[in-house]
Amino acid sequence: MIHTETATVDEIIGQAISVAKQTDEPQLVSAVDHIEPIDPFLFYAGAEVLKDTRLFWKSADGDFVMAGVGTAATLTPSIDERFKDIQHQWKELMDRTHWFDSFEQKGTGPVAMGGFSFDPAKETTGLWSSFETSQLVIPNYLLTKVKGECYFTINCLVYPDDHMEQLKFQWEDTKNKLLKQRNYGFIAPExxxxxxxxxxxxxxxxxxxxxxxxxxxxxxxxxxxxxxxxxxENVNVSQVLQHLDDTQTNSYIFSFESGDAHFVGATPxxxxxxxxxxxxxxxxxxxxxxxxxxxxxxxxxxxxxxxxxxxxxxxxxxxxxxxxxxxxxxxxxxxxxxxxxxxxxxxxxxxxxxxxxxxxxxxxxxxxxxxxxxxxxxxxxxxxxxxxxxxxxxxxxxxxxxxxxxxxxxxxxxxxxxxxxxxxxxxxxxxxxxxxxxxxxxxxxxxxxxxxxxxxxxxxxxx
Incomplete structure (x- = not known):
């Protein structure tokens, strides 16, 4: 991992593109910014406008929340050695990561979110067809709220033929969409x-x-x-998460989206x-x-x-x-x-x-x-x-x-x-x-x- 506090974002992107050209391998760029406070539940709800994968995690302690959107990279291991494979894939990805972050808060920068099936050896049915038996996702865009402060991370794979200005424009445009304040009214389905x-x-x-x-x-x-x-009618997962947070104290609130399915819960x-x-x-x-x-x-x-x-x-x-x-x-x-x-x-x-x-x-x-x-x-x-x-x-x-x-x-x-x-x-x-x-x-x-x-x-x- 190339981690620097003195380089600019432009220099980090330029360096990543250069290494991608030399190695013919995509590089992960991760940039972290401190932002004004925003409600993670509203951020998650608003992220639906992107029509992309969404992820959510709130600690049972209540002082740590993450809401992710999009997929920069996915770690999917073999069944036999899934935990070791995930660790190996994660290390390989970190070796190709160019990180811009002057805050160094937990849950910011490159973060992998997801889970593992109860028993990968058991025959599966169509019920879980949208999910791999083990799957961790590094979101493109990640809101992290820790100790009352909010941070916004952009994670993006950079390829040899990418252009810096085009990437920056895309990131800024998406960031503005995600951080736009919206009002939501939810009606529970029957x-x-x-x-x-x-x-x-x-x-x-x-x-x-x-x-x-x-x-x-x-x-x-x-x-x-x-x-x-x-x-x-279709269930609004944003509403479910908000209701779980309102009613299930001392619990982890989570949602992992894959394909057309959301795995949602409030586990103690x-x-x-x-x-x-x-x-x-x-x-x-x-x-x-x-x-x-x-x-x-x-x-x-x-x-x-x-x-x-x-x-x-x-x-x-x-x-x-x-x-x-x-x-x-x-x-x-x-x-x-x-x-x-x-x-x-x-x-x-x-x-x-x-x-x-x-x-x-x-x-x-x-x-x-x-x-x-x-x-x-x-x-x-x-x-x-x-x-x-x-x-x-x-x-x-x-x-x-x-x-x-x-x-x-x-x-x-x-x-x-x-x-x-x-x-x-x-x-x-x-x-x-x-x-x-x-x-x-x-x-x-x-x-x-x-x-x-x-x-x-x-x-x-x-x-």
Whole structure:
């Protein structure tokens, strides 16, 4: 990467064109500017005028948001070594990047946004045909809001026959369109059909899984199911994101567009975050509803903190995270007991895990070791994955897979894509899962998954 604070943008572009001519390889130019504050949700909505791919990410901490438009480059790895392949492709791209940035804020400059499917080895269906099994996109235009300040990044591949003035004119014209202030009024579409897919078959599978666990095949398996919605008109994804932000506190708000589909969600479950070599992972496993009154809420929370099944499930995940983090991190710290993590509709058991990332390791090394956690796969990991692949009547696609971002300074964050939906025009598929152990009851597990549909179903107009 060629990174300079003293050169002008013209010099950076000229240098990139020159290197492209010498090597006959396109070069990535990345230029960052500090801009006046703008609402990322309105930016995302306004970006629809470009009729190009849009990406969105808001941290659960609430102080970091990115909205991307267009595709400067795409990283699509092989199935067998997808995390290593992505890392290799990212490094190669960074070696061909000419970067103009005097701010050096996280999530600015070259940023790759996207995700990985839950299990690339499972046979796919037409449901996820618009998405690769793994795909990270470097957006052409990126708005980043961090610590209350806004930055605008232009990422563009420069070819040997490109002309500087033409590129600059195109960038400035698009930037003006994207930053133009607009007013939006959204009308939620009406649900015409609401169908839960293969409900009885799913309950039978839960029963079969408990018997297989009792027989010693595995300790736990997470089984997911699908709900399909049909609307009277196309769903406005900008509206969905805004509603998720309004209603789902302490959650990652995300949307990844590919082809005619958007994968959208509000997940509370961080997989891993790395910033300035400091590593944070969290265990979020064990679920109970929120109470209708303060007293009921407290009672339910205490019930969760003392529930043997949920505590056992939570500890499964904590121990797995410990092993993964210790292989790539040092100075690992884990509290002795979980605390409550409240959301609008649900509350979970929560345990943070902190460490320092060891030299020579990357964010994607941690993602590879952590995915899938027992909270969305099971134990033992490989046995549970094979069980899901063989028996679960659902094409999970990116549901329960790692989604997130990384930048050129080793910063980044990935979350587990639960509480999510795949939206295609006037249709949506919602996904929900639960952990099955030896004493699980199919009807109770069904009710738990019904509760977990609530965040997405509510913002899409359902009840």
């Amino acid at each position: 649900i015409l059909q609401q169908e839960e897919i293969k409900t009885e078959k799913w309950k039978q599978l839960v029963k079969q899984a408990t018997e297989d666990i009792e027989a010693g095949l595995m300790e736990k398996v997470v089984l997911a199911r699908e709900m399909r919605l049909k609307f009277d 479950e961080r997989l891993v975050k790395v910033e300035n070599q400091q590593l944070l992972s969290t265990c979020l496993a064990g679920t109970i509803p929120r109470g209708k009154t303060k007293e009921e809420d407290v009672r339910l929370g205490q019930e969760l903190l003392q529930d043997e099944k949920n505590l056992e499930e939570h500890d499964f995940v904590v121990q797995m995270i410990r092993g993964a983090i210790e292989s790539c991190g040092e100075n690992v710290e884990i509290p002795e007991a979980p605390v409550l993590y409240p959301l609008k509709n649900l509350q979970h058991l929560f345990t943070p895990v902190t460490a320092r990332l060891k030299d020579g390791h990357t964010l994607l090394d941690i993602v590879e070791r952590l995915h899938p956690t027992p909270a969305i796969g099971g134990l033992p990991r490989q046995v549970a994955m094979e069980y899901i692949k063989k028996h679960e009547p659902l094409d999970r696609g990116w549901y329960a897979g790692p989604v997130g971002w990384l930048d050129s300074n080793q910063n980044g964050e990935f979350a587990v894509a639960i509480r999510s939906a795949l939206i295609k025009n006037d249709q949506a598929s919602l996904f929900s899962g639960c952990g099955v152990v030896k004493d699980s009851d199919p009807d109770m597990e069904y009710q738990e998954t019904a509760i977990k549909f609530t965040p997405m179903l509510g913002v899409l107009g359902g009840a």
